[in-house]
Amino acid sequence: MDLAFGADDSKKRKGPSKNWTEREIEEELKKLDAKIEDAKTNSGDVEVRDAILDKAMFLKQEARDYPEAEKVFREAYVKSGGASKKMELLFEILLMNIEKFDIDSVKKDVTLCKQLVDEGADWDKKNKLKIFEGVYCMLIRDLKRAAELFMSSIATFTCVELMEYKDFVFYTVVTAMVTQDRKTIRKEVVHSPDILAVIRDIPFLRQYMESFYNCEYKQFFEAFVEIIDAIKRDKYLQTHANYFIKEMRLVAYRQYLESFKSVTIENMARAFGVQPDFIDKELSNFIYIGKINCKIDKVSGVIESNRPNKKAELFTNTIKSGDALLNRIQKLARALDI
Template sequence: MADTLDAYFKLMEDQGGVIVKDTPRLDIDLYIHNYRGRTRWERLFLIGRTSTRLCVDALKAAVAEAKNGKDINRYTEAVEQLSMACPTDRDAVLDTDWMERTEQANRAETQRLEAELRGYKNNLIKESIRMGHEDLGKHYETIGDLSRAFDAYSHMRPDVSTPRHIVEVGKHLASVSLQRRDWVMVATNLNKLVGYQNGEDDKAFQPYQKIATGIALLGQGKYTEAAQSFLEVDNTVPSTTYHDIASANDVAIYGCLLALATMDRKDLQTKVLENNNFRAFLQLEPHLRKAVSQFVIGRYSVCLAILESYRPDYLLDLYLQRHVAKIYAQIREKCIVSYMVPFSCVTLDSMNAAFAAPGQSVEPELAGMIRAGKLQARINKIDELVTTVPVKPRLKVQKSALETARNYEKEAVERIRRMSLAAADLEAKGPRRQPAGGGQSQTLQGQMSDLAYEDLPSA
């Protein structure tokens, strides 16, 4: 059994997967209970392919979750992975009878919904056509045909009649784009809905919009904007309105980690610790509240130790896994820079005590930060010191003044040119595009405009 698992994870590692060998703190049953819909299978499948400790349990749960749905491809993938990790398990064999029954049922349901939609189109009833496309899109999404589901939801747009319908269409499209990892489309569809949420009923959509937008920004590596989006999630709306994409615990985790990576101490105090709206989420993850508090008061080693103890859990997260290393590196760099701020000179021993692992030195990391321009300091190898490079405020002010003067002069020249053109009753236009045949013709007006820019005297 152990040899089979070792071979399985060696294969996963060769394929570029992330392998977590440490024991995570999460319990699979309690963890997956916070989610509904297709994200349950995605999270179980990821844990099974990543965690050496939870592999078999997670893959068995993924097989059971797939059999509760209608997506045959997901069932096949889960059984295939389980057969590689634990060939002797009874769930590691494909249930061909279930697959045939499900395939027939899916085909029959598709034909029925398409026939209904054709009837609605013949009757020219807009509301029925909209609902027909929605039912067909939900069916395609359930069986895993996300491309056709996206098309079906898109066809709802010409038949919407109320702002609520517009919100529903945007939510469907964002949900499918989220499953396809099309981060740009997620943000695009949700941004179109700004201004449509009015009234108490539409208030429930705010958390979904903020969380989905935050996940999309996180996927694009825009950590600052993503942190702001998670910190603005309304805590008065039940998590059942968004548990098909994330949980309330996820909001706290994403918000805190991204805030630690991008915000300074003042913003962390006001926007995280003193944020009454975000406090309800923060109470679900008290260790993160402690980590932020320790950073704010300057106890950086304690903050980093807390985060490191929960790294295995965050590496098992569906949306956070690819970004954990980068986020942790940014937080660590912030801690080192903030540690150096009050001092002009620090010993390497004290830096090692605060930031280095036992038996290791932080010197190579400091050298890399200095070369990258992230830390303004120098390393004195002879005296084992790290000295900060003094900032010259006078030089900084002089550079800023010169840059401002150059910008002012450039703007003044452009204004004078425009005034000269207006006084000569001329109109400035750009050169016309060349025709397909490659002609080089230019209008007399364009020529006059070029002359006006070059030859007119200044006003």
């Protein structure tokens, strides 16, 4: 099985039923336009809406003219009644715009769908919207929000028009592991019966998930290499591959160092199955940018944890907030005096 989820889903998409020539497309569109005019003359709003929808689906599936298809779908949207019916049309538009990576349009229609949910869209549409929004969040690198949406949809996933369930599980696991705490990962991912039912069929994903949770870092790094390759080929995550690689390693290093007050570079390198120089360089970079609270004693080759005092940190933040508030009050008082 190929682990490159989303890399090329042309086989899964519903493509043209035949190879249409430009002339045949023009003739078919004339027929569909005539059908719409006939419905407007002799039938009601529902029939008109259905005729417009037939044209939109033809433009999308057969002509593959997404800009024109979107215009006709929005025309059908205006003539549709009920939040759920409108969301069905917006989902068709979202599928096209996600395929085109038109992020601004996706954001606009996801927001519109949320409004329709508040107006009373049915349960199925509400659950599908979570998947569409999750994909949007992956595209804009909001992996934490994507993980939350995906985890809440594990048992109710029905959005097969956007992705297969195995793809969904892959996205759920990788976004959750890089953004969620151990308690959440354990409850929502590691012990999820729905995920466990299919994760065996996704190469390296179970090893990746379980080795990380069980603190088996050498096995984790081995699986991590394969997961990185999959992410680099994935159409939604490939542009964020370097960010994901850095953040996931950071999460693993933090988890490892939480167990020790001090540890030698050699022991940590052995635990991860890498060379000491690699760990030294990695941690030095993370320490320099303030991502890991520890220090490295190069003479003795020891990494010493430097966990911040949470009470002191809270006190400092409170003082800073108080100073900021006081400055704003003073500025307001001066403005009133004037």
